[in-house]
Amino acid sequence: MNKMKNTDGQRLFEEKIARMLKSECVPEIEQSEIEATCRAASSHYVQKQKILDAGFWRVVVYFRSVGDALFYIASTFIFGGAVSVLGMSTSHTMDPTALMTSLSPVPLISFALHELHNSDRSTAEIEKTCKYTPDRICFARLWLCIIFNSALVLLAGVTLFPHYGFVVRLYLSSFSAMFLVGAAALFLMSVTSSRLPLSIMMLIWLVGSGFFLADDKHTAATAAISTWQLALILVFSVAVFAAVSMNAARRLYKTERRAA
């Protein structure tokens, strides 16, 4: 009986509290204040970004500065020149596969360095006012650079080593190096905006491959790797590159923007 009384008393008290809370006045909010919140919130909204967005790729391709064009031309000449000079002068002593493998990622790393050099604070601020985020534009440019780099490797292989019987091996190892280094560059770009780690990576790659090429034992060991093993290495490097790219894409192609 007492328990029932307590329960009833509790229920009545709960009802009383609810009535008191609801009868209390809450300050009236003017419509203009709600509209101000709408305006403030809308500046934090970024339209859902799709990978296959023609407008975005138009921005990436057309809004290239003169400096960017010069960079691509210079990369082509430097890469082509280095491959042809080294290929012709050392064709009898150096394995072309090892040579192409060591040089193939160079345009990609130098592009990444160039991109970091150009993405200064003011540029980023200007790009922030654009519909697309600066990171996303940079990511797309890296993809363009990979296509450009692949075209360079293909062209160099076809033009400089036309009689090279193992051109498939040459492409397999060159693309493996390019994708692995591309993945490392993308990863470094996503974790730091400093050029130092990328510069160190480029230095290590060039010096390391120089030492590698200088030693006949190493080039002989490279030549001993079978084609199917090289194909496996390429599959692995493409998988690593895809994983790093997807991770970056997940971060960049989402709807929300972190509030400043």
Next chain:
Amino acid sequence: MDEKELIIKARDGDGDAMNSLICSYYRLVFAFFYKNTGCCHQSKDLTQEVFIKMITNISKYRPQKPFENWLFAIASNHLKNYYRTRSRRPEYTELTDEYAACGDDIENISVKTDLQTALSHLPQKQREAVILRYYSDFSISEISKITGASETTVKARLRYGLDKLKKELEGYDE
């Protein structure tokens, strides 16, 4: 246009849909903060911040859950962060002015201030549970999802909160 359509449009980048959602829920969220903090200006700031969070996180909203619960979960987390950064209990300095602004007479002001004072003496989590249950009319299971506490914990917070309010409001008759 019903709420589900509005949310889908807002997720697809429709600014008008987003504004409609803000307009629909602004007063509810503001009242939740106002009842908890007792400070009008602070509540306006907190409400604005919650809607910014709502916009930036709307892609994470799953339509299977009620939108209001999801929004109040953001508000509840934001309130926790607010108390954490303030690191002291909220003050009820503005109340008399605010009630006067609402046009209430002096007698009512004193009664309402009693309730607000009693509420302000509750620990933050108990106060939040009481407001969500008896002002915003959420069920215990909904409060559990909003606050991230178990249903047993919510029930305990409500029980302790009500007991304290009872003691504070002893002698008061409506």
